Amino acid sequence: MSNAYDVIIIGSGPGGYIAAIRAAQLGLKTAIVEREHLAGICSNWGCIPTKALLRSAEIFHYAQHPGDYGVKIDGTVTPDLAAIVARSRGIAQRMNGG
Structure with a gap:
């Protein structure tokens, strides 16, 4: 499946966006799910x-x-x-x- 992700982060607050950046740096296909504005x-x-x-x-x-x-x-x-x-x-x- 081409839309599959290795990591999905729920929430882009201080912990979420750093986790997403690090996962992407490690080569993982990463997505963030955020209801409103990035950064929480x-x-x-x-x-x-x-x-x-x-x-x-x-x-x-x-x-x-x-x-x-x-x-x-x-x-x-x-x-x-x-x-x-x-x-x-x-x-x-x-x-x-x-």
């Missing part, structure tokens, strides 16, 4: 995008307290929520595409 929940919705959101919050906090760091900021500092979310999604998309 962590890279697309959980860990990575959340860290990007937290980093934006951290930068905003620093900008609200510049004197603590020997910095002077004149004017107001406001978060742009649409841009913050777009940055987080962009990072997730780059990770997914890699």
